[in-house]
Amino acid sequence: xxxxxxxxxxxxxxxxxxxxxxxxxxxxxxxxxxxxxxxxxxxxxxxxxxxxxxxxxxxxxxxxxxxxxxxxxxxxxxxxxxxxxxxxxxxxxxxxxxxxxxxxxxxxxxxxxxxxxxxxxxxxxxxxxxxxxxxxxxxxxxxxxxxxxxxxxxxxxxxxxxxxxxxxxxxxxxxxxxxxxxxxxxxxxxxxxxx
Amino acid sequence: xxxxxxxxxxxxxxxxxxxxxxxxxxxxxxxxxxxxxxxxxxxxxxxxxxxxxxxxxxxxxxxxxxxxxxxxxxxxxxxxxxxxxxxxxxxxxxxxxxxxxxxxxxxxxxxxxxxxxxxxxxxxxxxxxxxxxxxxxxxxxxxxxxxxxxxxxxxxxxxxxxxxxxxxxxxxxxxxxxxxxxxxxxxxxxxxxxx
DNA sequence: CTGTGACTTGACACGGTGTAAAGTGGTCAA
DNA sequence: TTGACCACTTTACACCGTGTCAAGTCACAG
Numbered sequence: 001x002x003x004x005x006x007x008x009x010x011x012x013x014x015x016x017x018x019x020x021x022x023x024x025x026x027x028x029x030x031x032x033x034x035x036x037x038x039x040x041x042x043x044x045x046x047x048x049x050x051x052x053x054x055x056x057x058x059x060x061x062x063x064x065x066x067x068x069x070x071x072x073x074x075x076x077x078x079x080x081x082x083x084x085x086x087x088x089x090x091x092x093x094x095x096x097x098x099x100x101x102x103x104x105x106x107x108x109x110x111x112x113x114x115x116x117x118x119x120x121x122x123x124x125x126x127x128x129x130x131x132x133x134x135x136x137x138x139x140x141x142x143x144x145x146x147x148x149x150x151x152x153x154x155x156x157x158x159x160x161x162x163x164x165x166x167x168x169x170x171x172x173x174x175x176x177x178x179x180x181x182x183x184x185x186x187x188x189x190x191x192x193x194x195x
Numbered sequence: 196x197x198x199x200x201x202x203x204x205x206x207x208x209x210x211x212x213x214x215x216x217x218x219x220x221x222x223x224x225x226x227x228x229x230x231x232x233x234x235x236x237x238x239x240x241x242x243x244x245x246x247x248x249x250x251x252x253x254x255x256x257x258x259x260x261x262x263x264x265x266x267x268x269x270x271x272x273x274x275x276x277x278x279x280x281x282x283x284x285x286x287x288x289x290x291x292x293x294x295x296x297x298x299x300x301x302x303x304x305x306x307x308x309x310x311x312x313x314x315x316x317x318x319x320x321x322x323x324x325x326x327x328x329x330x331x332x333x334x335x336x337x338x339x340x341x342x343x344x345x346x347x348x349x350x351x352x353x354x355x356x357x358x359x360x361x362x363x364x365x366x367x368x369x370x371x372x373x374x375x376x377x378x379x380x381x382x383x384x385x386x387x388x389x390x
Numbered sequence: 391c392t393g394t395g396a397c398t399t400g401a402c403a404c405g406g407t408g409t410a411a412a413g414t415g416g417t418c419a420a
Numbered sequence: 421t422t423g424a425c426c427a428c429t430t431t432a433c434a435c436c437g438t439g440t441c442a443a444g445t446c447a448c449a450g
Contacts, residue, residue, distance in 0.1 A: 164359045191385045
């Protein structure tokens with residue numbers, strides 16, 4: 001039925017998502033997801049044709065929840081390039097903890113699944129365009145520090161803000177998300193903003 | 196026999212290594228390795244108890260070849276912190292292309308194999324100590340830019356120089372290893388070295 | 391009462407890892 | 421010469437997780 005509270009696909013996504021966000025971490029098998037959704041393993045295949053598709057749907061759901069697009073355009077408000085760089089880093093630093101679990105899972109399967117890889121690359125491209133926008137405005141202000149070109153500056157900023165970097169810093173070095181935003185803002189300003 | 200040119204374990208390692216370094220990439224199965232070494236799949240298990248063990252041995256062999264330890268201590272020659280930072284980055288930037296294939300493979304299996312994870316973490320720790328040394332000398336010179344502490348500076352430098360960062364930059368953004376060294380040297384100097 | 395759709399159960403193929411056991415052939419020592 | 425040992429082979433199998441298939445159950449709608 002349409003809603004005995006939620007449609008089955010929705011319930012599956014919710015189940016997968018909660019497993020993903022549980023401390024145990026993302027070793028979720030199809031059977032785990034099914035069990036958590038109160039379904040048989042086969043029923044999951046009735047709604048999603050592969051594990052990757054479930055993961056992608058979960059990631060989409062998370063993005064929708066946290067309003068990736070909306071918050072992305074928020075940072076467009078900033079007037080100067082330097083401000084926008086700051087805004088962008090703090091937006092991103094706030095976003096990352098919300099998507100950690102899903103990103104982790106997606107990252108793990110992207111090697112074996114072209115669809116997952118595409119979903120990942122999409123997000124990375126969106127993220128890159130945020131970097132490019134900040135750097136572009138900075139260049140327009142004439143405050144992009146030499147010898148950086150908008151291209152190379154974007155590349156470097158983009159990798160510095162990569163999920164993996166954030167993950168290592170927070171997980172293995174114990175940085176808080178706030179530390180991350182603070183330090184990376186300083187670093188990015190030191191590198192890219194001319195005095 | 197001891198050497199009809201090379202012992203079997205050595206031959207296995209060499210075979211795995213050449214597969215790893217081949218353009219095809221690291222999808223190497225035990226059967227691939229065995230075939231390349233001219234052995235049956237089971238024979239490989241006679242010398243290594245798991246796939247992970249082979250990969251670890253390969254990584255060790257590569258390290259030995261490229262003299263990780265030796266080259267690591269080379270950069271200890273530099274007098275000032277700033278020079279040492281430069282030396283460290285160019286050493287590392289020269290080392291990365293050599294170990295790309297093995298690092299990639301190790302990184303892929305480290306999630307499922309504790310031994311592989313340990314091998315990876317070892318290397319990362321070694322690499323981190325290189326970062327710490329450069330930053331430490333810089334701090335000693337009184338030229339570590341505020342507001343960085345040796346700790347946080349090391350953390351950030353370490354992640355900026357991570358294999359994943361290098362990999363994205365060179366593979367998906369088309370940076371050459373030389374670009375990488377040049378740009379990251381500039382970036383690191385901008386962030387960490389006080390004027 | 392019948393049909394349809396959502397779901398279940400149970401079975402199976404596949405690919406990959408790792409294990410087990412019996413057999414082959416060469417070398418070395420008594 | 422005999423026989424023990426060794427490195428290796430062949431064959432077979434268990435296990436795990438993904439994905440497929442087919443038959444059956446059950447409820448609700450016309």
